[in-house]
Amino acid sequence: MLKSRFASIMIIFVLSIILVLSGTVMAKGVKVGLAISTLNNPFFVDLKNGAEEEANKLGIELLVVDAQDDAAKQLSSIEDLIMKRVDVLIINPVDGDAIVSAIELANQAKIPVITVDRGANGGKVACHIASDNVAGGKMVAEFIAKKLNGKGNVVELQGIPGTSAARDRGKGFHEGLKNYSDIKIIASQPANFNRAEGMAVMENILQAHRNIDAVFAHNDSMALGALEAIEASGRLDEIIVVGFDAINDALKAIKEGKLAATIAQKPALMGQMAVETAQKIINGGKVEEYIPVPLMLVVE
Amino acid sequence: MSQALKFAGKFKSGIGLIGLIIVLSFLSEYFLTLPNLLNVTRQVSINAILAFGMTFVILTGGIDLSVGSILALTSAITAGLLSTGYDVVIAILAGLLLGAILGLFSGILVAKAKMPPFIVTLGMMTIARGFTLIYSGGRPISGFNKTFRFLGAGYLGIIPFPVVIMIIILLICYIVLRKTSFGRYVYAVGGNEKATKLSGINTDAIKMSVYAISGFLAAVSGIILTSRLNSAQPTAGTGYELDAIAAVVLGGTSLAGGQGGVIGTIMGALIIGVLNNGLNLLNVSSFYQLVAKGAVILIAVFLDRRSQQAE
Numbered sequence: 001m002l003k004s005r006f007a008s009i010m011i012i013f014v015l016s017i018i019l020v021l022s023g024t025v026m027a028k029g030v031k032v033g034l035a036i037s038t039l040n041n042p043f044f045v046d047l048k049n050g051a052e053e054e055a056n057k058l059g060i061e062l063l064v065v066d067a068q069d070d071a072a073k074q075l076s077s078i079e080d081l082i083m084k085r086v087d088v089l090i091i092n093p094v095d096g097d098a099i100v101s102a103i104e105l106a107n108q109a110k111i112p113v114i115t116v117d118r119g120a121n122g123g124k125v126a127c128h129i130a131s132d133n134v135a136g137g138k139m140v141a142e143f144i145a146k147k148l149n150g151k152g153n154v155v156e157l158q159g160i161p162g163t164s165a166a167r168d169r170g171k172g173f174h175e176g177l178k179n180y181s182d183i184k185i186i187a188s189q190p191a192n193f194n195r196a197e198g199m200a201v202m203e204n205i206l207q208a209h210r211n212i213d214a215v216f217a218h219n220d221s222m223a224l225g226a227l228e229a230i231e232a233s234g235r236l237d238e239i240i241v242v243g244f245d246a247i248n249d250a251l252k253a254i255k256e257g258k259l260a261a262t263i264a265q266k267p268a269l270m271g272q273m274a275v276e277t278a279q280k281i282i283n284g285g286k287v288e289e290y291i292p293v294p295l296m297l298v299v300e
Numbered sequence: 301m302s303q304a305l306k307f308a309g310k311f312k313s314g315i316g317l318i319g320l321i322i323v324l325s326f327l328s329e330y331f332l333t334l335p336n337l338l339n340v341t342r343q344v345s346i347n348a349i350l351a352f353g354m355t356f357v358i359l360t361g362g363i364d365l366s367v368g369s370i371l372a373l374t375s376a377i378t379a380g381l382l383s384t385g386y387d388v389v390i391a392i393l394a395g396l397l398l399g400a401i402l403g404l405f406s407g408i409l410v411a412k413a414k415m416p417p418f419i420v421t422l423g424m425m426t427i428a429r430g431f432t433l434i435y436s437g438g439r440p441i442s443g444f445n446k447t448f449r450f451l452g453a454g455y456l457g458i459i460p461f462p463v464v465i466m467i468i469i470l471l472i473c474y475i476v477l478r479k480t481s482f483g484r485y486v487y488a489v490g491g492n493e494k495a496t497k498l499s500g501i502n503t504d505a506i507k508m509s510v511y512a513i514s515g516f517l518a519a520v521s522g523i524i525l526t527s528r529l530n531s532a533q534p535t536a537g538t539g540y541e542l543d544a545i546a547a548v549v550l551g552g553t554s555l556a557g558g559q560g561g562v563i564g565t566i567m568g569a570l571i572i573g574v575l576n577n578g579l580n581l582l583n584v585s586s587f588y589q590l591v592a593k594g595a596v597i598l599i600a601v602f603l604d605r606r607s608q609q610a611e
Contacts, residue, residue: 039585039586039587063583064583064585065580065586066585066586066587068586069535070535070536070538070539071529071531071533071536072346072525072528072529072533072536075528075529076343076576076577076580077580079339079342079343080336080339080577080580080581081580083330083333083335083336083339083581084330084581085330095440095531095533097440097442097529097530097531098440098442098529098530098531098533100530100531101452101453101528101529101530121442160438161437161438161439162438162439162440190438
């Protein structure tokens with residue numbers, strides 16, 4: 001009993017020494033926090049890599065946290081970054097509403113916030129960097145309309161309902177098809193940006209509809225899942241599939257002639273621009289509230 | 301010496317936690333600062349409250365896989381009531397009641413229909429997630445007044461309010477399990493159900509109660525999370541049941557039932573939280589964090605087994 005009491009006194013003693021020491025150690029150099037929604041998606045891995053390369057070039061220490069698509073985990077890890085007193089926070093939100101709590105905390109701690117890819121619905125954000133998704137959706141509509149000579153049945157696989165990417169890509173796509181009265185959207189189903197769900201949903205749609213001419217998936221993961229389903233059903237030669245994001249697997253599928261097209265967002269460029277902007281803010285320069293990242297249609 | 305060993309055996313998880321804290325304080329200068337420690341306890345509170353309810357269920361030899369989904373459903377319903385202008389108290393009470401009823405429903409199937417807890421709560425987990433998506437239309441629900449924010453984001457002095465709620469619940473659970481006949485019966489059911497039934501105790505009622513308690517506490521967690529995020533996420537709580545089970549097991553509660561308690565569980569929850577926070581501060585990739593978390597659970601249970609065999 002005596003021994004254990006002595007041990008606990010020792011532990012308390014050691015802890016208090018560490019506590020005192022930890023307060024006196026001073027940090028040095030510029031630190032930028034990067035909170036990513038999920039690293040299970042190649043798109044965001046590219047974004048992170050672009051940011052890391054730029055940070056290395058500029059001599060910035062980049063601290064990356066991954067929320068694994070859980071808004072609560074994202075808030076916790078941003079709290080941790082604020083504890084570390086980063087100079088700027090770059091956030092790629094899991095959800096635009098839920099992230100507001102985290103941004104308000106950063107505002108209180110006087111840490112400037114940059115959002116990338118998805119925006120926030122509140123709090124003070126210095127700069128938002130994102131692709132023009134509505135324009136991308138329109139590009140896809142134009143491409144499909146041309147391929148089908150202005151006539152046919154189209155299926156839309158939607159991303160996670162409520163995310164701005166799904167909303168904007170869908171909006172641009174529907175707007176783009178308004179000019180073509182003979183093209184009908186016969187099914188719009190969410191498959192949550194997920195490859196397995198893209199396959200399952202497409203399997204069901206293939207059962208329900210005999211005549212399908214084109215599929216637009218809000219991201220490549222779903223498009224590739226849908227391709228699997230279409231290939232298995234033996235209807236690949238009658239259906240064209242278009243994705244969005246231009247991830248490596250999609251570019252491979254385009255080379256193999258399976259995927260018709262995809263829209264290249266430039267995630268690495270997005271990450272790079274975010275770190276550049278962070279550096280600008282640290283140097284006290286002025287930054288734009290919205291910086292659009294260019295898109296392009298990839299067909300081969 | 302044997303006394304000291306006994307003492308150490310009883311509070312293994314506590315010693316593990318202190319060891320972890322010492323190591324992390326040397327590795328990161330930010331870790332052992334008061335703001336960060338408060339930050340960790342706030343992050344832990346949601347999992348800890350889920351895990352307290354899970355402790356009751358596991359003590360009876362059961363398991364509750366539905367807590368993450370019940371958290372999400374109560375979160376959505378409470379947020380929905382708030383955003384359509386219902387009073388804060390009404391919205392919270394409705395959420396709590398819903399959690400308790402869903403838990404009770406699982407409990408009835410386990411106790412009266414003699415179905416295995418794993419299957420019952422797996423079904424409940426899927427149903428509750430489905431209702432969450434139906435009710436929310438798959439979209440986050442937000443837009444409520446600032447008073448509700450206090451629950452998840454407010455402070456009592458320097459203590460974050462979720463931590464205050466967690467401590468109150470911990471005390472109540474401790475008293476119920478250690479100082480009441482109900483608590484004794486919970487241990488008895490997990491220790492030897494047949495003998496407990498033969499001695500005239502209503503084991504069915506005990507079983508139904510523990511699932512209701514688990515559902516109720518899942519609702520408490522859901523309401524705190526809603527307030528903390530200022531919105532209800534349809535996918536909230538995915539996988540949280542496993543974190544709760546991990547906290548209970550790390551705390552030395554036996555999955556066979558009859559042994560353990562909430563003090564161990566809070567230690568277990570703190571170990572998981574401290575590990576996550578420390579690895580974040582050390583800038584360790586989240587992929588490695590998962591491996592570390594799993595390894596810690598395996599090592600802890602391995603040591604636990606070893607020491608039990610030694611006894």
